[in-house]
Amino acid sequence: MEKANKTAIYYARYYEMKKERQNPLFQEDEEGNSLKYVPVPVPTKWVTGSGSKVIALFHKGGKNIVCPHFWELKAWIGCPFECSYCYLQGTFRGAERKKPKMKKEDDIKRYMEEFLSWADDAGLITLLNSGELADSLAIPNFVRKLIEIATPLLRNHPDHMILLLSKGGENHVKVLEDVPEDLRKRFIASFSINPQVIVDKYERGTASTESRIKAAEIAGYMGFRVRIRIDPIVPVAAGGESWIFHYEMLIEELLNKVKPEIITLGSLRALKKTIHYASDKSWLEYTSEESPWGKRVKNRQKIYKLIIELLRDKGFNGKVGLCKETPGVWEYLKREGLMEDPGEPGV
Ligand code: SF4
Numbered sequence: 537m538e539k540a541n542k543t544a545i546y547y548a549r550y551y552e553m554k555k556e557r558q559n560p561l562f563q564e565d566e567e568g569n570s571l572k573y574v575p576v577p578v579p580t581k582w583v584t585g586s587g588s589k590v591i592a593l594f595h596k597g598g599k600n601i602v603c604p605h606f607w608e609l610k611a612w613i614g615c616p617f618e619c620s621y622c623y624l625q626g627t628f629r630g631a632e633r634k635k636p637k638m639k640k641e642d643d644i645k646r647y648m649e650e651f652l653s654w655a656d657d658a659g660l661i662t663l664l665n666s667g668e669l670a671d672s673l674a675i676p677n678f679v680r681k682l683i684e685i686a687t688p689l690l691r692n693h694p695d696h697m698i699l700l701l702s703k704g705g706e707n708h709v710k711v712l713e714d715v716p717e718d719l720r721k722r723f724i725a726s727f728s729i730n731p732q733v734i735v736d737k738y739e740r741g742t743a744s745t746e747s748r749i750k751a752a753e754i755a756g757y758m759g760f761r762v763r764i765r766i767d768p769i770v771p772v773a774a775g776g777e778s779w780i781f782h783y784e785m786l787i788e789e790l791l792n793k794v795k796p797e798i799i800t801l802g803s804l805r806a807l808k809k810t811i812h813y814a815s816d817k818s819w820l821e822y823t824s825e826e827s828p829w830g831k832r833v834k835n836r837q838k839i840y841k842l843i844i845e846l847l848r849d850k851g852f853n854g855k856v857g858l859c860k861e862t863p864g865v866w867e868y869l870k871r872e873g874l875m876e877d878p879g880e881p882g883v
Pocket of ligand 1: 573615616617618619621622623624669670702703789
């Protein structure tokens, strides 16, 4: 029997709590400040215990990084693509990146059911992120199996969703036809894109830029919610053009075809382990600034500023987010009128 210790707290935002639980939880504290988060104690099982091999709380952002807690869905770990900068190279010495293996079907079913029942009892609305430790669409047979397992569970637990994050393209979205039409809004298909010069240089084996954008367009037509990540931004000048030229072309091509609900920006994150295990280290030439999340691109706040301005100029009105950034970078962009308050770092 699993110990009932409460080892971690999930800080839920108001939209992650069921309506009936939103009041009076989101009231004011004694000083009249409105409470932004509801602390939800999480059983050990979903932190380091048995269930965490399938669903785990991600709460490692730390005090100097803005990275809201989220739920990792680990039906499999790893990815057949070979991005030079991939973080998975530093996990398990890269072994699982190269040989993705699906967890036992019975375990996935059991722990998803148990987790969603716990979340229902806690009043939580959850988004299960299947793309933190894997590419969510790279292996169609795994995706097919996950859809088969998740379909009855999502029907029985109507407040929860699954996030699929991929550098796959048109061929990789075909399997999403298996998702029953009435459940498609319960999946968010998120595509990570970069200009083709960066795909050629650092994202071996992934779909072309054009194909990823096409895949996002197809997923939208199919009825899925669509998000985009422009991450990691790498300021590569190529073909006689500056880095910003390549991103301007990318954004134009994207927004001509796709209306994402959110665009998240990020830049290279060179953690010590990633650097150690990366076989191609050429991308490190762009990382020179120490940060609480590894070495990063210098002056990246200016890079984000230029990209957000391009997104707005080209008509994107949706929300822009940042991935694993420092409060300093957020504050700079907030002062420039380009970002909203990020919330509290470390929660
Ligand atoms: S697609 Fe994602 S998970 Fe796969 S190698 Fe590239 S960065 Fe890693």
